[in-house]
Amino acid sequence: MKISFDLDEVLFVSPDTYEVEPELRFPLNRMFPERLRKGTVWLINELHKRGFEVWVYTSSFRTEVYIRSLFRQYGVKFDQIVNGYRHKAEVQGDREMTLPQKMPQHYRISLHIDDEDAIIQNARIYGFRAMQVYEPDPDWAQKIIDEAERIRKLEEGK
């Protein structure tokens, strides 16, 4: 089962408002200034351990190479990365109607994690599963694991 994560305000957060993972050593902290929400490293690795495929689905235009390199510095790997470019090429294509900025079902992603209200509303309209994560919450990682396991059971029961 595939689960995808938005980056900004979900895995990348401001250290002013959120508890964050330890900073990378110099000079890597200058090359990769984004800070990870505390628990990110454990969460992604735990999802892999439980047999989930873990993706990034971001509407930002950071390159795949940049995103992969940043997370590798923390010992975290993703199966696939969908950024703004890839979404534009593969999901939007040359359709005349503008599709929403994220369509996880295009990639058969069973659960998408995002902070934005618009994405959660689109989930209802377009029929994909999304879970909202935004404000600081010490149990956020466990809640995502629980939701992923719940959906996996549902899908297996189909």
Added chain:
Amino acid sequence: MTDSEKKDRIRYVESLLTENGAIDAKIQPRGQGKDEKRTIFWFNGNYYRLGEVTFDGIDDPYIVVSCTDTKKYAEYGLFDDVHAFEYTLSDEETKTEIRFAMGIEDLFTS
């Protein structure tokens, strides 16, 4: 470290790229002068280039590994900086860093 010592060090790190399986991608980025010519390597679907980077407030320059997965970007010299380390690392340490940058080995950073 003198400029010529730094050049030699970069050449050594380039030899490590080759030793680990990278090949010369035979790409000459557009608009790049002959004297600043740096080899672009190809390994496992990615293009790599070595260079030097400095950071605000820090005197010592670092060796930087830049990368792109897109041939067109490599041709335009558009790379992301993916890893950096000191010129002064030992050969053994440098080998570990370059293998990490190439995605061959994981590092345990704190």
